[in-house]
Amino acid sequence: MRPENGEVMNSFSSRGNSRPKVIVFDLGKVFLEFDxxxxAVGIARSAKLPPEDIIRVISGHPALIAYETGRISTDEFFRVMCDVTGFQGSPEEFFEHFTNVFIxxxxxxxxxxxxxxxGYRTYILSNTNQVTVEHIRRSYPFFSHFDGYVFSYECGVMKPDPAIYQAxxxxxGVSGEEIFYVDDLPSNVEGARKLGWQAYVHESPTRTIQIAKMLGII
Structure with a gap:
């Protein structure tokens, strides 16, 4: 649900009118949209499933969660994906298509x-995996323009687990209301708010920038 201007300002006032010291962003659906x-079309060329089924199988498979929490390696994830999709190409081919989804x-x-x-320090906090991060680092120069990164596959937990926010x-080097955070998933925003972060659902760039202006960040 979209917060009205008064809701944003009331929330800000209840925190004592403090300005955040750092800005933390989710990555997917914030800086990178997905296609x-x-x-899936690329993977399907060497697999036994149509693209629609490949999306469903990969996104819903427990191995994806295991990979994004660092419990299995890239090689192990690839082997599982070959088993469930019938993919018969190389790991390089699979991951080229697996990561070729960003806008x-x-x-x-x-x-x-x-x-x-x-003068704000900015950070990325993302549920993601090793091969995707490596691809983004190579492909998108903007990704180097942050002060630091926390990834689920390195932490061993995913948002909204409190441990990843604490990381x-x-x-x-800051905590609670010193952090302004935006994420496209309400559950992840709620997880951040439980630690006192000034957290808001990212609905669109226009809306997020509007909230930042109302909070006096820009």
Whole structure:
């Protein structure tokens, strides 16, 4: 549900009118939109399932959660995906398609640059996996324009587990209301709010920037 202006300001006032010291962003659906069909079509060329089924099988398989929490390796994840999709190509071919799903959100990339120009430290907090992060680092220059990163596959837990937010607090050296956070999933926002973060659901770049303005961040 979209917060009205008064709701944002009332929430801000209840925290004592403190300005955050750092800005933390989710990655997917914030800086990078997804086109899963594009990747699935590529995988399907060497698999036994149509693209629609590949999306369903991969996104719902327990191995994806295991991979994104670091409990299995990239090689182990690949072997499981071959078993469930009938993929017969190489690991390089599979992961080329698996990661070829992103569309940069230029408004948010520009917003991050604006925040950094104003002296804010910015961070990424993401549920993701090793091969995806490696691909993004190679492919998108904006990804180097943050002060630090916390990834689920390195932490061993995923949002909204409190431990991953606490890992970010340790990395940034701040906690609670000192952090402004946006995430597209309400459950992840609620997890951050339980630790006192100034957290909001990312509905669109326009809305997130509007909230930042109302809070006096920009």
């Amino acid at each position: 899963y069909m594009k990747g 940069p959100v230029e408004e948010m990339i520009d917003f991050n640059e604006q925040l950094r120009a104003k 970010m607090e340790r990395l940034a």
